[in-house]
Amino acid sequence: MFHKPKVTPLSQIAPGGRCCMQRRLKTGRRMSGKTDLLSLFKKNYAYNGRILRDSNSRALKKRLAKAIVHMDALEKIGTPIIPYIAAWRIGGRDIWYEYTGAGLKKMLNCRAGDMLAEAFRNNLSRQYLYRKQVDSTLVSKRVLNKKQVEQARRYLRKLGEKSGKSEAIYQIDNGGDTFWMKDIALIESYPESEVVLSLGTLIDVTNEIRLEETLAETKDQLEKHKLSLENMLVKRTAELHDAQLEVVTRLVQAAEFRDDQTGWHNKRLSRYVSIIGKAYGLTKGANWLLYNAVPMHDIGKVGIPDAILLKQGPLTPEERDIIKTHCRLGHELLDGGKSQLLEIAKAIALTHHEQWDGSGYPAGISGADIPLAGRIAAICDVFDALTTERPYKEAWPLADAVAEIRRLRGTKFDPKVVDIFEENLVMIQRIHREYLEKERDGIRPASSDT
Numbered sequence: 001m002f003h004k005p006k007v008t009p010l011s012q013i014a015p016g017g018r019c020c021m022q023r024r025l026k027t028g029r030r031m032s033g034k035t036d037l038l039s040l041f042k043k044n045y046a047y048n049g050r051i052l053r054d055s056n057s058r059a060l061k062k063r064l065a066k067a068i069v070h071m072d073a074l075e076k077i078g079t080p081i082i083p084y085i086a087a088w089r090i091g092g093r094d095i096w097y098e099y100t101g102a103g104l105k106k107m108l109n110c111r112a113g114d115m116l117a118e119a120f121r122n123n124l125s126r127q128y129l130y131r132k133q134v135d136s137t138l139v140s141k142r143v144l145n146k147k148q149v150e151q152a153r154r155y156l157r158k159l160g161e162k163s164g165k166s167e168a169i170y171q172i173d174n175g176g177d178t179f180w181m182k183d184i185a186l187i188e189s190y191p192e193s194e195v196v197l198s199l200g201t202l203i204d205v206t207n208e209i210r211l212e213e214t215l216a217e218t219k220d221q222l223e224k225h226k227l228s229l230e231n232m233l234v235k236r237t238a239e240l241h242d243a244q245l246e247v248v249t250r251l252v253q254a255a256e257f258r259d260d261q262t263g264w265h266n267k268r269l270s271r272y273v274s275i276i277g278k279a280y281g282l283t284k285g286a287n288w289l290l291y292n293a294v295p296m297h298d299i300g301k302v303g304i305p306d307a308i309l310l311k312q313g314p315l316t317p318e319e320r321d322i323i324k325t326h327c328r329l330g331h332e333l334l335d336g337g338k339s340q341l342l343e344i345a346k347a348i349a350l351t352h353h354e355q356w357d358g359s360g361y362p363a364g365i366s367g368a369d370i371p372l373a374g375r376i377a378a379i380c381d382v383f384d385a386l387t388t389e390r391p392y393k394e395a396w397p398l399a400d401a402v403a404e405i406r407r408l409r410g411t412k413f414d415p416k417v418v419d420i421f422e423e424n425l426v427m428i429q430r431i432h433r434e435y436l437e438k439e440r441d442g443i444r445p446a447s448s449d450t
């Protein structure tokens, strides 16, 4: 990268802690003219700047001379800090160097100070600007091309002239060797000479920046990894969800094939309950659960012997009691599931034959003790049974079925759910007709049908 200057004890540079130039500047002893000052600096500091040569204010020259002495002492004690003094005309574009220590010259492979500005500009490949002058917020800017670098430097100069200091981090490309330098400078304006001085120090921060970039990169990779894990989780959850629905659908089909000749009963039921659920004010998620759970209402019928379930003709009271056990059987079958879907399905299986006045089965519970899902399923189940043909009966006309539901309002059925059912009758009838046409066309439902 760049070479540290050879360490020279301060006593050798300035016997008694201060060199002759420092003493002369300190005492304010007047030099014999600009030639004297210039020749002294040329001799002692290889001065190659412009300010001491040109006719500038004494204040500026004195300040510069003092700063050169201090910076030179700083460099010679062998700190990793590289001092420099740059200058520019107020409103001007060009920067020149008034003092460049060996460190800066070696860093940029430059011999003369005049070449430094050009070399610095040419070797600058990236620049981060940050300012703390206004507030403590780090303002970071990545400069990517030469034009941007030039604009950024002008911006930085203006900012420095206003605030009195300037901070920036540069990436320097020194013949393929890339490193980062942090530049902190005091900016002083001398309007009487129309000159601005930048008293700066550079320090190598390559390791810090690389660490910062590695951290940023790692953070970015972690973020991507997290996102991919989240996506995977969503995908897996969806797959599990689909698998669960698939199992449920197959289970329902197994039960359905035994006493539903057409297979459309559960499809219609899902549509009816979701219309009522939505109108009742259920959330989208709750209504989705209701839609998918209701086909399992009669799943307990898998445990009823065919001789009773498929019997043509009237059932004996004993046979009727056996049929009634399908509620508890379904509940047991669905018990132990951990999903909300199975929880709701279980409640519906157990309570879809309960009645509002407590005269239903299997528990004889009443009113709001019957879960809402069970109350909604009960109305839709009866309505669909009435309006469709079964082996033991004809389909009722729609008006008669609606009248029957209305008649049972407050006894068999929840009055509020009956009201919502009637308010949404147009949609319910449309669904009834839609499926009737499918049945007439001999279409059988697939598991994905709705």
Ligand SMILES: [Fe+2]
Binding pocket: 297, 298, 326, 352, 353
């Ligand atoms: Fe049932």
Ligand SMILES: [Fe+2]
Binding pocket: 265, 297, 298, 381
């Ligand atoms: Fe049913």
